[in-house]
Amino acid sequence: MTMAMTMAKTMAKTMAKTMAKTPWEVVIGLEVHVQLATQTKLFCGCSTQFGAPPNTNVCAVCSGQPGVLPVLNAQAITFALKLGLATGGTIRRRSRFARKNYFYPDLPKGYQISQYDEPLVEGGAVEIWYEGQPRSIGLTRIHLEEDAGKNVHLATGAASLVDLNRAGVPLIEVVSEPALRAPEEAAEYMRTLRGIVRALGICDGNLEQGSLRCDANISLRPWGQQALGTKVEVKNINSFRFVQKALEYEIERQGGLLTRGQTIQQETRQWNAEGGRTESMRSKEEAHDYRYFPEPDLPPVMIEEGLIDAVRAALPELPLQRRQRLMEQDGLSEYDATELTRESELTDYYSRAVAAGALPKRVANWMLTELLSRVTDARDVAQAPVAPAGLAELLGLLESGKVSGKLAKEIWAKMWDSGRTALQIATEGGLFQQSDSGAIEQAVRAVVDAHPDRVADYRAGKTKLMGWFVGQVMQATQGKANPQLVNTLLTQLLDG
Amino acid sequence: MKISPEQVQKVGELARLQLSVDETAALAEQLSRLVEHFEQLDELDTAAVEPTSHVLPLGCPERPDVTVASLARELVLSQAPLHEDGYFVVPKIID
């Protein structure tokens, strides 16, 4: 069978699977706002630190006082270039900021400085791995803009409160083509994008702090139809789970309307996490007219070839490349490689442990079970009390048979709590595995001699008793005997 | 082009400017005159002309990503007509 035929078959299968669910083809495009990990805001020197008391990271510029002017943060440009180059986009040698005019209390100047018809990056794609297949999700553009402040809505009383700490924090908006076909795929795209911006070191990826926020455009159309259906925008979704849920909800809602022969309203909706539904934003229904025009306070941004080359040369390996490398070079399974490349910190830990001499497969297993069970967030492994070299030492002891798997877990726990090395703990606790066949043989003989009835049963065909015998020997040796050796010796003695 | 009072009203809403009926009518008349004068630009064929948004042959200067002290919050809030607990206060926002 040719490659094309295989692909066609897979596609047909996927289509059949989806079509079985709904008569509509789902078309999704995401606009993801990525908060850049710069020290200062996009147009002033105020700190971007999260969680400061209200209105303390605010100056004349970011509070929009009369007479102030913006000055562009160089790092924000470099960060945006990194993502543009990492996703294979075209960098505009001359791009421009524009004003997006609208009134809102969290927007101090009455306009947002953004980019409009001359964005920094055009095109490119994000490669995702979805349903066991690579998929390339095309990007329309990547542009820089400033964030708005925060409105705090009081449940009681007639007032809202405004905090401008976030006003002016740099964002890049990553706009995908309407190339996504399912809510799970959209979530995977966002997850992958998060992995990329973290690997590039341009965003901390803290979803709970709103470091990645997403607006989703979704429309339905009958299978086979070329023209797109009426688009609905769901605003301000800040987690992978909610992206998926909001889109699933919209598919249900829109599909229901279409099936009943009703039409879809082109509108903006928002995700209500508590209610698990999207809601129309009626107050924003008035015609939007942002009156974009070129920002007169900022000349065009000229990007020199030298900067592009330098940024490109310094690009780190991206999660999907890492995943590939872990599978090809280290022979890891797809599952292990995928999981270990979800966060840069995991990959770093893994790579350092392997570099310290541990076997890749063992490192992967240990990390995905023993290590991850001890941290609340995978990113915390960077500060784990056991360093990668420490794990490598422990796995070395395990590999050489000096400690058993069971004891290794005990040693690991002690390493975690005490900060001491595996060797120290094993030596002091006398936890080394006995691989001296003479001593083990003695123990084996003792067990066999003490239970002639069981030996008889075994020899009569109750081979399941082997486990019982092993357990007896292990107990007699306080778990230190090499279980494989015990097995071999027992087999020899009982079968022989 | 004549500008109607309805258009003025619509633009006034975009600009968040309350306009009385009289004012709207007067503005419609004044703006119509101005816009008619502006339409003399239609005499010029500018299809091949680049727009000027900056007269300077300058690129956008950039500043290093180094923190500068913010203003004291008392100063930031000192000119606000209404503030509370370190926040600016506005009428309840209904989304």
Add this chain to the structure above:
Amino acid sequence: MDIVELTVTALAERVRGRQLSAVEVAQAYLARIAELEPTLHAFITVDAEGALAAARALDLRLARGEDVGPLAGVPIALKDIFVTQGLRTTCGSRILADWVPPYEGTPSARLRAAGAVVLGKANMDEFAMGSSNENSAFGVCRNPWDVDRVPGGSSGGSAAAVAGRLCLGALGTDTGGSIRQPAALCGVVGIKPTYGRVSRYGVIAFASSLDQVGPIARTTEDAAALLEVIAGHDPLDATSLPQPVGRYREACRRGVRGLRIGVPAEYFAAGLDPEIETAVRAAIDQLAAQGAEVVDISLPHTKYAIATYYLLCTAEASSNLARYDGVRFGLRAARPRDLRDLYSRTRHDGFGPEVRRRIILGTFALSAGYYDAYYAKGQRVRTLIRQDFSRAFERCDVIVVSTLPIMVFKLGERLDDSLQMYLADIYTISCNLAGLPGLSLPCGFSRQGLPIGLQVLGPPLGEEQVFAVAGSYEQAHDWHRRVPEVRR
């Protein structure tokens, strides 16, 4: 010695040499203000206390032997568009009537650092929108030469204060002629430098791509001395030019021998007051007699400048003025029903009729469906106007024309007709559209005794040439020595 008749250089020299104290100077000018301000109303805020404190501090530093800068003790009026920390800044508007800024802008900071003493904040058209100062929310300012007439605008208070000897120098801003036009109407010198030459940081924005700061003074050399201090790169303004500042004072004495003076036919067309034309032509002859070569040039797109200018400046203004929403500073409508009501009423009550008119016009020019026909079209014609000047400056070094086509008019005379008011800006606005330096200086008086202004335009960063022409002309006349007798 009459303190208020000393030039900038002469006064600073005496203060630096401690023949005259900064406090004496401040007191002399504050006395003039006390006498004439009730008639002229050139100021929105007089800061006598602040001025005397600054003067005392200067004297103290001088007594310790410190160098306090080239403008030691020079008493200055700042157009009330300049943001001054701790000193009320209104921009001529009700919406900022009580605004006490939390920061200081660059131009005023540079003046203070050079030893200048700020006497107060000068009257102006609200948000610099106007040509007569009649759009001030704080009452009209009057022309010292005839108190029934306007001082011009929008920097009317600055020009009137300089002409009336209420200060020695002033800062104004010029978006479409707002420095040069009132300077001409008040018989003083005013220069709008090349766009980007003086920082706009801390200068309340009207139309950002056109606004430029400049000095108003009694002589070209005084203006040059002030410009040398305020000009230069500012990292806080991304449109600020990095080139080194010229030697403007020196240029004033350079002469015009060998300079080519362009005279554009379009600026001597119908509509130019004959008395003004006579004075301007005489000035050009005078410069030729001093060694300049006169060249006929053409600026064919001049007649499109008004339309282009008003489209672009109102569009930018509609955006720049969005921040006045009653939330963070300034006026706030009482008891708003909801957020929209807060915005709409605050902005209606806070802005005067001309500002509202321009916001509506500018919002319209940017709105969906009209952007291409109006705003974008204006930007393209702006290119054509710039190209006119580039071509002209291949054939000449400076352009000499009148500052305005009409004589100074009476208060209230033109208020009813905004188009007529706008059309009077025809000679000054092209300079802003092209970002060029332009200076106005007195070139005579009408039979009624009203000042007439001569305008000198240069290529980008051609301030030195402009000063050379103005300085050369000024040496042969004593227009600038005439002092208006303010009739109360």
